[in-house]
Amino acid sequence: MRCIAVLFLSFFLVDSIYSQNFSRKDSLRGNLTSLRTCYDVVFYDLFLNIDENSRSLVGSSNSIHFQAKENFNKIQIDLAQNMQINKIEFLNEDLIFERDFDAVYIYFPKQIKKNEFHKIKVYYEGQPKIAKNPPWDGGFSWKQDKNNNPWISVSCQGTGASTWWPCKDHQSDEPDSMQITGVVRSSLQFISNGNLRNQKEYFSEVLSSNVIESCWFVSYPINSYNVTLYIGDYIHFSDIYLKNKDTLMLDYFVLKNNLIKAKNHFKQVKPMLRCFENYFGKYPYWNDGYALVEAPYLGMEHQSAIAYGNNYLAGYRGNISYIDSLKFDFIILHETGHEWWGNSITTNDIADMWVHEGFCTYAEVLYVECMYGYDKMLSYVNNQKKHVKNDRPIIGKYNLNFKGSSDMYSKGSLMLHTLRNVINNDSSWFKLIKNISIDFRDKNIDGSEIIQYINDRTELDLTKFFEQYLNHRQIPTFDYKLQKHGAHYTLLYKWKAIDGFNMPIKINYGTKNKILFPTSLWQELDLGFFDIETFNVRDDLFFIRVNKM
Incomplete structure (x- = not known):
């Protein structure tokens, strides 16, 4: 239910230099109509039966707990068209619903009053979208590890959480907390966000197999695309990160063959967390812990359960030129940074x-x-x-x-x-x-x-x-001329940028440093006598184009 504050400044109009055709489906997903703003999600209780043989979710459900922000008798939730809704329950009654692309309109038998708390339970199943190029073109990844064990995960940023579970699929509304329960065949493990609350084993008629049911709980707000799952033949090890006599649990779930290399490779986590906490404050999900989970794709910033798939290499898939020839793991660093920027x-x-x-x-x-x-x-x-x-x-x-x-x-x-x-x-x-x-x-x-x-x-x-x-797609251009007058030089300079752009910039010449305040009009500065080879516009400090005229 995280706080939503909407403040649009008039200058935030996107350039018309590019265009794209948008459909009703895009508007239904992206637009906050009254059918979405009339209620505030406070808790999700997601229950999943995952059948790796049919690559499907069967006999699954999500209970959506909400508070009414206005009086209403109709709301919108979201679930991909290819996923089947079996029924939607409210106060032990089946509700009428209709579908419009990925939008699901739900009709209540009575008016829901402002400030009332209620829940609906959506029963659903189906074969969720398969990821073509995860995590960028997301969906489910149904893979196998080197020992031919099932290895499954999901990534859905941009694609949308509604590709695999029913929710209000909009970043503006997050539950205060969430429970994710997964049922998988007993040879596998189910890992999700937050902390593991309990596990139990039994025979499932739905999966026609002995199963393990694992219940995970997220105690903080979480955006819908960060909700995730990992299924595989995992082994777990842990560590602790100490800060001011407080302890953060570090949990690592890796494929069994990678245990030794993971224990060595993940040593970089603690110094990274110290740096980030120095700049950004306390790790935001302290009570839920920090986790890296080996995934069958490159990586994703899943809250408190970060997807890791960089093969225990430095750089980006082993390419250290991507990180200026340093030796750290880019995926661990970048995806962890999202715990502050994107998740919190x-x-x-x-x-x-x-x-x-x-x-x-x-x-x-x-x-x-x-x-x-x-x-x-x-x-x-x-x-x-x-x-x-x-x-x-x-x-x-x-x-x-x-x-x-x-x-x-x-x-x-x-x-x-x-x-x-x-x-x-x-x-x-x-x-x-x-x-x-x-x-x-x-x-x-x-x-x-x-x-x-x-x-x-x-x-x-x-x-x-x-x-x-x-x-604007173009960065500002610093135009300048150096004119010689006897033994002295004069600098002429201006910005080529949008109207009113007046960013200061630094230059070096001789042994001197100077801050300039260019505008769109030519200005002139007497630099005196100096070695012209020492003149330098500090484009290492400012992201600009430099144009010597």
């Missing part, structure tokens, strides 16, 4: 996913500074430039379940690095970053709220700064 702080609309991915990718930068020092950080963040495409705006289109460019990762990080140097006071910068993490913890927000918060705390009007980097 979640945007209402995926159009604002730059908050998740930009801040999380910048978390990598701060980790490098923490572990390797400032100079290596500077090298690392500039290495991210090679991933930027400048193909379309970072902000997507609101109310259509449409996110912006993948530049939200590296370009978002470089934007924040640039902002650090605009502020030009590291003490203030690090305080600002930590305060954002703490003040918006466990909240659903709009990107505009983050921007307004930064404006307020810095007492700077950064409206045009964010508009340039988020709403």
